Amino acid sequence: MTTPLRVAHYINQFFAGIGGEEQAGVGVSFRDGAVGPGRALATAFGDAATVVGTIVCGDNFAAEQPDDAQRAIASHLGDVQPDVLVAGPAFASGRYGLACAHACLTATRLGVPAVTAMHRDNPGATSFRKSVLIVPTGESAMSMPAALEHVTRLATKLGRREPLNPAEVEGYLPQGNRRVWDRGRPGWERALDMLLAKLHGRPFVTEVPYNAPEKVEPARPIADLTRAKIAMITTGGLVRKGNPDRQVSANATRYHRHSVRDLEQLTPEGWEAFHAGYFNHIVNRNPNYILPLSFLRDLEKHGRIGGVHEYMYALPGVSTPVAVATGLGQAIARDLSTAGVDGCLLVAT
Amino acid sequence: MSERAGMRLTLGTFPVTSIVFGARTSYDGGRLTVDKTAALAAVREDARIVEADLEIATPGESVRIWPVRDVIEPRVKIDGPGVCYPGMCGRDITTVGRGRTHRLAGMGVVEVSSVNWHDSGGDFVETYLDMSGHYGEMYPYAKLQLLCLVVEPDRELGDEARNDAVHKAALAVSDHVAAATRELSPPSTEVFELGAVDPSLPRVVYIWGVHSPQAMSGSPTAFGTATYGLTRLTPAWLLHPNEILDGALTGPYRTAFAMSWTVANNPLLMDLYRRHGRDWNFLGVIALRTEWTTQHEKQLIANQTAKLAAMLGADGAVVTWDAGGNEFIEVIRTIRECEGLGIKTVFLTSEDDATDGAPTMLEPLPEADAIVSTSFFRNRTLGVAPVPPVARVIGLPTKAMNDDLRAGVGAGYERLVPVSGTLPPPWRYDDHYGFNSLSCIE
Numbered sequence: 001m002t003t004p005l006r007v008a009h010y011i012n013q014f015f016a017g018i019g020g021e022e023q024a025g026v027g028v029s030f031r032d033g034a035v036g037p038g039r040a041l042a043t044a045f046g047d048a049a050t051v052v053g054t055i056v057c058g059d060n061f062a063a064e065q066p067d068d069a070q071r072a073i074a075s076h077l078g079d080v081q082p083d084v085l086v087a088g089p090a091f092a093s094g095r096y097g098l099a100c101a102h103a104c105l106t107a108t109r110l111g112v113p114a115v116t117a118m119h120r121d122n123p124g125a126t127s128f129r130k131s132v133l134i135v136p137t138g139e140s141a142m143s144m145p146a147a148l149e150h151v152t153r154l155a156t157k158l159g160r161r162e163p164l165n166p167a168e169v170e171g172y173l174p175q176g177n178r179r180v181w182d183r184g185r186p187g188w189e190r191a192l193d194m195l196l197a198k199l200h201g202r203p204f205v206t207e208v209p210y211n212a213p214e215k216v217e218p219a220r221p222i223a224d225l226t227r228a229k230i231a232m233i234t235t236g237g238l239v240r241k242g243n244p245d246r247q248v249s250a251n252a253t254r255y256h257r258h259s260v261r262d263l264e265q266l267t268p269e270g271w272e273a274f275h276a277g278y279f280n281h282i283v284n285r286n287p288n289y290i291l292p293l294s295f296l297r298d299l300e301k302h303g304r305i306g307g308v309h310e311y312m313y314a315l316p317g318v319s320t321p322v323a324v325a326t327g328l329g330q331a332i333a334r335d336l337s338t339a340g341v342d343g344c345l346l347v348a349t
Numbered sequence: 350m351s352e353r354a355g356m357r358l359t360l361g362t363f364p365v366t367s368i369v370f371g372a373r374t375s376y377d378g379g380r381l382t383v384d385k386t387a388a389l390a391a392v393r394e395d396a397r398i399v400e401a402d403l404e405i406a407t408p409g410e411s412v413r414i415w416p417v418r419d420v421i422e423p424r425v426k427i428d429g430p431g432v433c434y435p436g437m438c439g440r441d442i443t444t445v446g447r448g449r450t451h452r453l454a455g456m457g458v459v460e461v462s463s464v465n466w467h468d469s470g471g472d473f474v475e476t477y478l479d480m481s482g483h484y485g486e487m488y489p490y491a492k493l494q495l496l497c498l499v500v501e502p503d504r505e506l507g508d509e510a511r512n513d514a515v516h517k518a519a520l521a522v523s524d525h526v527a528a529a530t531r532e533l534s535p536p537s538t539e540v541f542e543l544g545a546v547d548p549s550l551p552r553v554v555y556i557w558g559v560h561s562p563q564a565m566s567g568s569p570t571a572f573g574t575a576t577y578g579l580t581r582l583t584p585a586w587l588l589h590p591n592e593i594l595d596g597a598l599t600g601p602y603r604t605a606f607a608m609s610w611t612v613a614n615n616p617l618l619m620d621l622y623r624r625h626g627r628d629w630n631f632l633g634v635i636a637l638r639t640e641w642t643t644q645h646e647k648q649l650i651a652n653q654t655a656k657l658a659a660m661l662g663a664d665g666a667v668v669t670w671d672a673g674g675n676e677f678i679e680v681i682r683t684i685r686e687c688e689g690l691g692i693k694t695v696f697l698t699s700e701d702d703a704t705d706g707a708p709t710m711l712e713p714l715p716e717a718d719a720i721v722s723t724s725f726f727r728n729r730t731l732g733v734a735p736v737p738p739v740a741r742v743i744g745l746p747t748k749a750m751n752d753d754l755r756a757g758v759g760a761g762y763e764r765l766v767p768v769s770g771t772l773p774p775p776w777r778y779d780d781h782y783g784f785n786s787l788s789c790i791e
Contacts, residue, residue: 169790186784188616188620192695195629195719198693209791212708279565321727
């Protein structure tokens with residue numbers, strides 16, 4: 001038989017029996033052995049592990065004096081030398097969930113693997129699911145038995161330094177680490193099985209969980225266009241005629257910057273499109289379709305805008321992975337910001 | 350539902366286990382003998398063809414075929430109206446799906462030519478096929494006996510005429526070999542019809558997204574995946590699955606999984622059809638043309654496609670697509686509209702790059718809650734290793750590359766590399782119909 005793992009347990013003032021909201025300011029303390037839900041946790045572990053100590057901290061203390069709290073937690077972990085830290089479960093309690101996530105991060109920094117449990121909409125989960133191992137629970141302590149069973153299964157693996165299977169298999173919240181996986185059965189067969197299950201209201205597991213896209217907050221409107229320097233950006237794959245800069249037609253890994261300082265408009269003699277995603281001939285006939293330099297010059301002449309930025313930016317927006325696109329966008333934005341550009345015209349295709 | 354249209358099709362299967370050249374085109378116990386001279390004479394009946402040759406590639410062989418535009422399974426109508434692969438390259442458009450059809454299974458006629466899809470933008474033929482090795486084994490073709498037509502049309506012709514000429518040539522070879530089964534009794538037959546079933550079974554449709562090259566090429570008659578030969582952007586088509594078995598939905602798109610062969614052998618369609626009357630009442634295929642150009646159009650097509658499914662009385666829909674990029678919008682919006690009308694959907698799709706936790710669906714929608722993943726669509730994201738040299742090449746000896754060999758898209762600044770040497774895989778893998786078990790997980 002293997003030696004039982006040494007488990008440290010993190011809980012808040014409420015589950016430690018100190019008190020509710022009025023006691024949420026209490027600092028970090030340590031107790032030998034299991035306390036409160038730790039006793040059920042110990043039972044769930046059975047022979048696999050022993051809860052050697054419990055770290056208790058008030059939720060407000062963890063939120064309001066985070067440095068002190070984490071220092072104290074680290075100190076206790078250093079004294080106990082556990083094989084694994086279990087935090088919570090925190091269920092739907094937001095401050096507790098965040099405190100559990102922070103305790104797990106502290107443990108991980110010390111080389112102690114850690115797992116917590118909470119509802120998937122708990123701020124602790126929405127903020128830290130990518131960096132902290134989180135088992136999803138129900139909203140209340142009603143789901144305690146299932147949560148503890150799940151947590152002990154993962155904690156045992158972690159404590160034994162066994163590799164974890166993907167989130168979909170182990171049941172923890174996805175960490176944004178999507179990878180190739182051979183499911184052993186062809187896709188068509190899985191799809192029709194899923195269809196049958198869904199038609200009959202039987203449980204099924206989607207292979208691509210909903211992952212909401214990042215929300216980008218738009219910049220504030222330009223207060224005075226007549227003093228604004230305007231830049232032009234296109235993902236329409238505008239290139240100098242003949243593509244001397246060797247822009248690719250898809251899967252861009254860089255952007256191209258072209259000076260328009262001496263240009264009044266874009267002419268088909270000087271410019272064309274190279275882009276694997278639309279009918280390029282429209283642009284080849286009149287490149288101003290994709291970046292309307294002629295109109296901007298007109299507005300500039302009439303004082304409607306302050307000026308046209310010296311450089312325009314171009315790349316083919318075809319099949320660019322989000323991470324690459326983000327990097328390119330940030331680089332262009334930094335460039336424009338440094339050049340004192342106030343606004344830009346972004347023409348897609 | 351009774352078959353008022355009389356859509357009953359007997360599909361006779363002749364398995365091909367070897368192809369040889371010989372004096373007379375014939376089929377005998379799995380061996381297909383091809384009279385090369387006669388087959389090429391059929392090709393040369395079209396005066397637009399200036400070069401044509403036939404070569405054979407067999408599974409396990411160290412051979413590479415380049416450039417691959419299409420792979421066609423030879424099928425021929427023995428009885429009943431119309432012709433197989435109707436409407437393509439000027440063929441008869443009579444509604445197919447009835448009577449008897451013969452197919453040469455386990456083989457494909459490969460259309461090998463330098464002809465590109467069209468001249469707008471960097472949309473190049475990218476597919477090559479290997480008959481062995483890690484890359485070859487990613488596709489169903491390495492298990493097939495392949496009869497490769499290496500063909501070039503008159504260079505003076507326009508792109509559309511050149512596309513028409515080489516595809517017509519490949520169909521001529523397909524017709525020529527399929528005709529060898531005309532007088533024979535098939536080793537196995539299967540009868541396909543959407544007969545009356547237990548009315549309590551759930552009613553399902555297959556919503557099959559097929560790309561249209563119209564927007565990209567600027568031409569409503571550009572070559573690509575076609576319904577009865579039409580490639581233009583049209584509202585959704587309601588097809589009887591027998592029409593698809595007779596090749597009414599056919600023709601290639603950009604990827605190795607979007608060929609006539611994979612459409613005719615789509616395992617999702619076949620199993621959906623075979624379980625009609627047991628697990629569900631299969632109502633038919635809605636072919637949804639994709640790559641509409643504005644958000645307005647995309648949403649309209651999604652609304653109308655879902656409405657069509659609802660009017661058919663569908664309880665469920667399985668959804669696939671064969672493209673990448675903006676076509677995703679009309680497909681995922683169709684799913685959302687179906688769910689809104691109470692039609693339960695399952696979506697089989699590939700995934701985009703997940704670096705930094707990015708969503709792998711171009712437009713993630715919570716209504717798409719039942720997704721089967723056929724893994725990342727990029728060979729690079731999949732980590733597919735460079736493809737090692739081969740002993741023999743069928744087709745062109747060189748391939749244009751850009752500087753980033755692994756990306757492999759676009760030849761705007763062409764650098765020619767020998768095809769027999771180590772090559773990067775084409776940039777897209779994209780198992781549109783779930784032939785393989787590869788997926789993603791987190």
